[in-house]
Amino acid sequence: MPEGITYDIHTGSGRSRIDRFRFGRAAGNFLRSFFEWFGELGIFCAGVARAALTPPYEMRELVRQLDEVGSKSVLLVLVAGAAIGVVLSLETRDTLIRFGAESSLPVVVIVSMIRESGPIITGLIVSGRVGAGIGAALGSMKVTEQIDAMEVSGVNPYKYLAATRILACALMLPLLTLACDFGGIVTGWVVSTLTRPITFHLFLDTGLKQIAFNDFLPPTFKTVVFGLIIGVISCFQGMRATGGTEGVGRAATNSVVLSSLFIILADVVLVRFILVFFP
Numbered sequence: 473m474p475e476g477i478t479y480d481i482h483t484g485s486g487r488s489r490i491d492r493f494r495f496g497r498a499a500g501n502f503l504r505s506f507f508e509w510f511g512e513l514g515i516f517c518a519g520v521a522r523a524a525l526t527p528p529y530e531m532r533e534l535v536r537q538l539d540e541v542g543s544k545s546v547l548l549v550l551v552a553g554a555a556i557g558v559v560l561s562l563e564t565r566d567t568l569i570r571f572g573a574e575s576s577l578p579v580v581v582i583v584s585m586i587r588e589s590g591p592i593i594t595g596l597i598v599s600g601r602v603g604a605g606i607g608a609a610l611g612s613m614k615v616t617e618q619i620d621a622m623e624v625s626g627v628n629p630y631k632y633l634a635a636t637r638i639l640a641c642a643l644m645l646p647l648l649t650l651a652c653d654f655g656g657i658v659t660g661w662v663v664s665t666l667t668r669p670i671t672f673h674l675f676l677d678t679g680l681k682q683i684a685f686n687d688f689l690p691p692t693f694k695t696v697v698f699g700l701i702i703g704v705i706s707c708f709q710g711m712r713a714t715g716g717t718e719g720v721g722r723a724a725t726n727s728v729v730l731s732s733l734f735i736i737l738a739d740v741v742l743v744r745f746i747l748v749f750f751p
Contacts, residue, residue: 516708520638523630530632537640541602542647549648550655552597556589557581557656561663574668575678581660582679587691590653592739595698598641598648599731603706606637607727610710611720619711634711638703645699646692653692686750694742698735705731 564580610633613619619629661675706727713723 512712513704513708516634516711517704519630520634520704520707523628524635524639526631530636533632533636534639537636538644540605541598541637541640542644545598545601545644545648546651548601549594549597549652552593553585553590553652553655554659556593556652557585557659558663560584560589560656561660565664565667577664578661578670578675578679579682581664582657582676583682583687585653585656585660586683586688588743590656591649591691591695591698592735594645594649594652595695595702595735595739596732597652598645598699599702599735600728602641603702603727603731604724606703606706607710607713608720608724610634610707611713611723614711614713614723615716615719629711634703634707637707638700641699641703642696643699645695645702649692649695690746690750694739694746697738697742701734701738702731705734 560581561577564584565574565577568574568576568580610619613633619633622629622632657676657679658672661670661672664670664675709723709727709730713719715722
């Protein structure tokens with residue numbers, strides 16, 4: 473075999489070994505960063521839990537955060553729920569007509585909104601509005617050293633900044649879910665009356681006959697977990713922000729992305745949990 477060809481083969485083999493080495497090193501760095509992130513998250517959660525359970529409690533700040541999370545999100549959640557109700561009513565009507573089950577439209581709309589659409593839409597909407605706000609606010613305080621100044625002055629940032637926001641998200645998500653369900657049910661009824669007039673009382677009565685407490689309470693209160701996810705991830709990302717204004721932007725973006733991802737994963741687990749324990 474000519475010498476030039478032998479040299480190319482060896483060079484290609486050497487490059488492949490280098491590529492494998494680089495890939496292995498990149499994978500190792502990713503795994504190390506992955507586990508470090510979860511380790512830091514665990515330490516953060518432990519610090520927040522310890523601060524939240526230790527008096528005195530920041531009730532005034534908690535009330536302010538309840539207003540920030542709840543009152544300022546309710547209109548957006550209502551609009552999102554109303555849009556979902558319209559889509560459910562329009563999409564399911566044609567399918568039900570094909571099977572001669574048009575009278576089941578109220579049941580489909582109400583059950584879909586209460587059991588799944590309302591909770592997951594509320595979680596994702598709040599993660600986009602509240603999560604980004606928390607991440608940006610705490611990230612800005614972190615990069616401008618305001619959090620360090622609070623620690624120097626004797627104020628526990630875990631108690632004042634993180635615990636109040638996390639608790640506010642957990643408490644307000646079920647209430648916002650009810651608002652989303654209400655908006656979806658009302659617009660579902662409005663759309664259904666355009667083709668087949670039906671009173672709102674009859675619409676509710678037909679749909680709620682198929683709803684038991686096991687269908688209503690667990691899906692609504694699972695949003696407490698969604699609220700904890702939004703609050704914990706957003707506060708964690710904000711309080712570890714670095715790099716000036718770019719770091720603040722990354723914190724806000726990561727808060728929304730990670731919160732939405734963990735909400736979807738948690739929903740899969742919680743749906744299975746509900747089906748097992750609340751059949």
